[in-house]
Each structure stands twice: as C-alpha cells, then as structure tokens.
Amino acid sequence: MRFHDRRHAGQELAARLLEWAAAGDLNDTLVLALPRGGVPVAAPVALALKAPVDVLVARKIGLPGRPEVGIGAIAGDDPPLFDEQVLEMLGLSEDRLGADVARERLELHRREAIYRDGRPAPSVTGRTVILVDDGLATGVTARAALHHLRRQDPGRLILAVPVGSAGTADLMREEADEIICLHEPTDFHAVGQWYDDFDQVSDDAVIATLRNLHARPSPS
16 A cells, blocks of 8 residues: 555545444544654545544654664653663663753754644543554654553543554553554554655645634634
C-alpha cells in the first residue's frame, strides 16, 4: 500500500475509521493531529467523522550531535519521556539533556500558540480521542503524546496512522486503547518511503488547514 500524499492517506484512514466506527461507539469524538505532518492526514478524518479537530504538539529530543535521532520526547508541560535503555547504552543522563529539553519546550509552546491562533486547548476528559500522525517510525513523539493524553483521563484513546513499523505499532498497543494502522510493512525503513509526495508541511499550511476546519459549522 502506497499513498499519493498525506491528504490521500487521510482519506484512506478516514474510510477505515468509518468502517470501524460503525461497529462501535465513537460518540463525543475529538481528533487530535501531531503537527506538522499529521494535520493534513487528520483533516479528512475529522470531516468524515464530523468531529472537532485540533493539534497536540509533541517535540522530539534528539541525540546530542545527531538531532534527527530521537531518544525522547515531550508533550505539553509533562516531564520528558526518554528511552531509558538508549540513555544507559550511550552513557547519557537526563540532566545532561536539560538544555535540549528546555529548547524544545520553547519551540513546543511557540507552535501551540501559532497553530491554535488564540483557541484554548480542547477538553479531553471522558472523550473518545483519536490521535493522528502521518506515520509511525520510532514512535517516540507518539508515545509522549499518548502519555500526555492518558493523564487527562480520556474515555477512550485511539492512535490512527496510515503506515507504521510493525514493531513500533506493537509497542504502541501498550499505550493506547486501540491502534488503527493501515499498513505495517515488514521492510519498513522510513515513513516517507510509503508516500509519492512527502514534502515537509509548513507552519502556514498547518495554520490554514486548521482555520478552514474551525470555520466549518460545528458538528451536530
């Protein structure tokens, strides 16, 4: 299974969720997207389910000198969530990573402010929450986001992605009540390999998508 772009992936994910929802109770559903790539995926999902949508900003904590390698993540004002085995293997401590955490926390709050455009964070307690991203590789940011949401006592917590590493998806099943992953290839190397168009999503695109979604009539 391949996707033309994130919008196409969101349409396929929405179709699966509609089938899945028909067999269960998805009342009072909230769709939350992990920006930036999760926002164009979440848009068709929210429209199909006639559910409100917002963002949940999580930030990866990278390996010193190799920021692309995630060894932890933060969401909201929660403490950082690290891969303790990796820290031990590399001889790193959380104290040593304090400056990295502080820097990413500032960026997290900056993005929350510009993406929400003055809107308050949505209430999660007691609701069915569907967390959406464009794919699942290491799962470090999704795991931090799920922990953050779990602390707010949702009624049901669902992680929905178009594609993901089978091993990571299995680990995430310990964090969420349900996992919806359309494609779990055995030869998974990176999320982008399963998209024809995987260009970076800009802040402006995120803001425009969210504004358009929030301008629609409230779901009845």
